[in-house]
Amino acid sequence: MSEQNKSVWSKSIPVKEQIHVIWTLIKMAKPFRSMFVWALAIGAVFALLQAAAPRVISYYMSNYLHQTSNVPFKIMISFAILVAVIRILQAITDALNAYYFTVAGEYALEDMRIRVFKKLHTLGMKFFDEMPAGSLVTRVNNDTASLTDFWRFFMQLTFAAMSMIGAYIGMWTINMRATLLMMIVVPFIITSIMVYQRFSSRLFRHMRERLSALNAKIAESVTGIDVIQEFYQEERFKKEFSKINGEYFNARFKMIKADALLLEPMIDMLLGGATVLVLWYFGELSIQTIVSAGTIYAFTTYLNNIFSPLESIMNLFSPFQEGLVSGYRVLGILNNDAYAPKQSLNAAGDIINGKIEFKHVNFSYDGTHPILKDLTFTANPGDTVALVGHTGSGKSSTINTLMRFYDFQSGEILIDGQDIRDISMNNLRKKMGLVLQDPFMFYGDIAFNIRMYNKQITDDQIKSAAAFVGADKFIEKLDDGYHAKVQEGGSSFSAGEKQLVSFARTIVADPKILILDEATANIDTETEAKIQHSLLKMRQNRTTIAIAHRLSTIKDANLILVLDEGEVVERGTHDELLAMHGRYYDLYRLQGVQNEAAV
Numbered sequence: 001m002s003e004q005n006k007s008v009w010s011k012s013i014p015v016k017e018q019i020h021v022i023w024t025l026i027k028m029a030k031p032f033r034s035m036f037v038w039a040l041a042i043g044a045v046f047a048l049l050q051a052a053a054p055r056v057i058s059y060y061m062s063n064y065l066h067q068t069s070n071v072p073f074k075i076m077i078s079f080a081i082l083v084a085v086i087r088i089l090q091a092i093t094d095a096l097n098a099y100y101f102t103v104a105g106e107y108a109l110e111d112m113r114i115r116v117f118k119k120l121h122t123l124g125m126k127f128f129d130e131m132p133a134g135s136l137v138t139r140v141n142n143d144t145a146s147l148t149d150f151w152r153f154f155m156q157l158t159f160a161a162m163s164m165i166g167a168y169i170g171m172w173t174i175n176m177r178a179t180l181l182m183m184i185v186v187p188f189i190i191t192s193i194m195v196y197q198r199f200s201s202r203l204f205r206h207m208r209e210r211l212s213a214l215n216a217k218i219a220e221s222v223t224g225i226d227v228i229q230e231f232y233q234e235e236r237f238k239k240e241f242s243k244i245n246g247e248y249f250n251a252r253f254k255m256i257k258a259d260a261l262l263l264e265p266m267i268d269m270l271l272g273g274a275t276v277l278v279l280w281y282f283g284e285l286s287i288q289t290i291v292s293a294g295t296i297y298a299f300t301t302y303l304n305n306i307f308s309p310l311e312s313i314m315n316l317f318s319p320f321q322e323g324l325v326s327g328y329r330v331l332g333i334l335n336n337d338a339y340a341p342k343q344s345l346n347a348a349g350d351i352i353n354g355k356i357e358f359k360h361v362n363f364s365y366d367g368t369h370p371i372l373k374d375l376t377f378t379a380n381p382g383d384t385v386a387l388v389g390h391t392g393s394g395k396s397s398t399i400n401t402l403m404r405f406y407d408f409q410s411g412e413i414l415i416d417g418q419d420i421r422d423i424s425m426n427n428l429r430k431k432m433g434l435v436l437q438d439p440f441m442f443y444g445d446i447a448f449n450i451r452m453y454n455k456q457i458t459d460d461q462i463k464s465a466a467a468f469v470g471a472d473k474f475i476e477k478l479d480d481g482y483h484a485k486v487q488e489g490g491s492s493f494s495a496g497e498k499q500l501v502s503f504a505r506t507i508v509a510d511p512k513i514l515i516l517d518e519a520t521a522n523i524d525t526e527t528e529a530k531i532q533h534s535l536l537k538m539r540q541n542r543t544t545i546a547i548a549h550r551l552s553t554i555k556d557a558n559l560i561l562v563l564d565e566g567e568v569v570e571r572g573t574h575d576e577l578l579a580m581h582g583r584y585y586d587l588y589r590l591q592g593v594q595n596e597a598a599v
């Protein structure tokens, strides 16, 4: 997570890219356009009312508040009612504007979250390899949520623009020359906004970068807590954490200081300057003609209307920037084309017998470094083909191509004589059962973890699958049996128990092909014997591709392939390979010696 977040915050997004992000997000919010338009229309009415109020009061002051005569009661009450109505309408339109904008923003947000989640499920393993799960959770949840700030900023921006236009119109109706004079402040406003934005965005990015580093340190120390404790690294981690925490504090402190010194004082100074200009202008004017107090009141109020929304906008710069970066990252997912391998158009093939043929298959994860080279073998229906070889030799990669987690570059993979791409993904997933070294258990209960959302599977089928693989004994001993609670990841179960549940999950779907990725690697020898017994039963009448480090577990395989750097360097049955006195022989002898030593 750290590196990816860091890279986003450590350099600014180019302006062209920022405009692209803003434009794309606006286009994506199209389904909620009518609500945004309503918000804008109501905002315009609010701005008009806001411009009308000082005009009405100024009129009243200029025309009726003479020291020489009393204001007629009817006039006084009429103006009071008029101002009250304007203020009430202002309050109503203000609330409606905020409501429509916020609701439209929330809808756009909900829509975006769904888009991102859906997109994630179309992406291939390559994407997930490069993106840690923690970062993805941040993308789907926090980044989409930060987009609210994006919409809030736009709301404030349009509000400020309308207030400004309204104020200038109001001033224009009173004194055109003074209004033109007030235009002088516009370039000052724009320059100060730009200066503040540049300065604050640099500080904000630095602060976010330090926050990412802090989050990464916390995540690292929590996930690696066992290794940290084992190697007495607590002090080192504490020191590193304090250092980053201090840097984060300093970065925040700088931001707070900059805001305190720049934000309000800058706006106050501009407002002060503009007010002096108004007083000076009307002071000069009063030498030649009468200037009413109402005019001065209206102009100073309009200046307030121009300047007060500016502070909110500037205050929202940092959250807006956060929203922009979030938008950039979210669009990065939505535009990602690392899709899961696709099947042929109208692929409708099925797996009936389970014959697997690899013909001259070449595969690379990144398109440049070859991982599987000219891989060729056949697994006849019901056969077991075992893949052995040292770590990194390409065993899991073979399975990855067969499961269609990754696309291979050349060669052919045939199942029952059909190109694997011509079999529908649904049939492929249904007829191939994958058992992993460290099976994942989902939050729910045991029965749910065996059924895996397949409503057609009955409770009896679950029980007989569990009995078939020998999982029934431990399940029945649990307090709630098949309804015993499972935490996400299955932390309250042993590796062997989780493996047995995953066997039951696989067997209940009755696959034609079984793929075992070192299914017994994490299990002690005693449990392994039980598991091997279950596996033997599972393999009957099923084609099996098995990865095995412990060669004793695949002695009965019909074909053993010894892989080295993605190439098959030896092939044959256990006896044939031993007779060759080659790599397999050496490996087997080595393991035999280790086993004896262990005894």
Ligand SMILES: Nc1ncnc2c1ncn2[C@@H]1O[C@H](COP(=O)(O)OP(=O)(O)OP(=O)(O)O)[C@@H](O)[C@H]1O
Pocket (backbone or CB within 6 Å): 129, 365, 366, 371, 389, 390, 391, 392, 393, 394, 395, 396, 397, 398
């Ligand atoms: N997702 C991936 N992206 C890029 N390269 C990968 C990926 N997975 C594996 N590799 C590389 O492919 C090569 C073969 O890895 P593979 O996992 O197939 O080996 P293996 O024989 O299954 O090893 P082990 O017994 O350790 O599981 C290795 O060099 C590995 O670094």
